[in-house]
Amino acid sequence: MTRTIQQLFDLKGRTALVTGGSRGLGLQMAHALGEAGARVLISSRKAEDLEQATAELQAAGIDARWIAADCQHEDQIRQLASESMERLGDIDILVNNAGAAWGAPAEDHPLDAWDKVMNLNVRSYFLLSQLVAKASMIPRRKGSIINTASIAGLGGNPPGMKTIAYNTSKGAVINFTRALAAEWGAHGIRVNAICPGFFPSKMTQGTLKAMGEEKLAAHAPLGRLGDDEDLKGLALLYASDAGKHITGQWLAVDGGVSIVTGG
Template sequence: MPPKDLFSLHGRRALITGSSRGIGLALAKGLGEYGAEIVLNGRNPDALEQAQSLLQDAGVESSLSAFDATDQAAVISAVDTIEQTHGPIDILINNAGIQRRAPLEDFPRDDWDALMATNLNAVFFVGQAVARHMIGRRKGKIVNICSVQSELARPGIAPYTAAKGAVKNLTKGMATDWAKHGLQINGLAPGYFETEMNAALVNDAAFTEWLCKRTPAARWGKVEELIGAAVFLSSDASSFVNGHILMVDGGVTASL
């Protein structure tokens, strides 16, 4: 294959969970610009329609699939519907995620359950449902959104760290089980990025000062800076990359 075609996503369909805003929406736009047909997902139909409008303004066509990624029955039904009505899901970006912050000794059980349901269970539910179709075709790309917290912890977010650490090893497990069927399953691990979920931290001058000193790149990341890594892991350029966690963190995990 000529090098110019290695990163092309033309003719491929990408389902991106949690893609009505933030990192998911940025990746939807990025993969769409590289030729992928995008399926936006979230629980709020109105938010999905707004996201679709933004993509259309950018010249990216998309369809919508509103389902709760934490509901296994709803996931299976939605994935089967996409496959039957739109066509094969060639790429899955498991992006849906939430954050809850509290001292571990006071962390509420409800928040623990919500974090695990969205940040871990949903990765398994959607990954399994999509892989069952990919296995029959002997090809497919799954990219699980991990985190710098897949490797490191900070005060107040131990359950989030636990979930993202589990996603890292679930990614390796998926690759171990499914690579033999022609699938590539990898993780994309963002460091600290300016997103709606991190708005409170971005606006905290003391935290931002700490982060810039802690990060070799000395700044917050921009969500657009995740697109290249996502395209690589979604394209033929990564045809022999499996079970890898690609850190996009400005060097945070490379230094003390």
């Protein structure tokens, strides 16, 4: 029998792991998945931030837990994967969202900062996906992986923005998403990416200060920055059976910025 739209978007009985989930875009996506019925486990570096975010999720009626882990470090990623599955069982939805940015002219960009950005924004996505898939998704022949990319991964920047490592890493995330989807489709695993535009967050504070919020909003055909609701719909589509025939795709959530800047 064909399911209703409410049934297709229903995540009851599923478990989601969201990295970088204590604030900003990660917390927004955790809300979306939890509001649709999933159990949610969020992770980031700081226990205090996670405690506050988990309390916020629980106050909204969501079954939420947390594990502190710094995804720059391989041992902590491995611990996050194993502890998550020890505590909650199989992971149905993995949201790779932990990330870092660094602003510097390309000719003067510190190499250690380049490595930090690439390790967190790309390497950690690969390793955590590998660990969760091998232990939980591949044996059951199902799962959804959602990678946070960025419209910065679609091309260069407006004048004044110098984030070569960030742009490079997010371009890598987009093609990582395509390549992984092509390989793991045989295991029933879907892999998709979200490319946010400008959302007010700790990561974008420097850009917002340098460029000006009004100026950045003016670049968007919709005339505004992203808000606390704008990623929810797409995250739920990718995670749920409503998107069960979607894999290897990216979609910009940017108010139209990428269509007028050539991304």
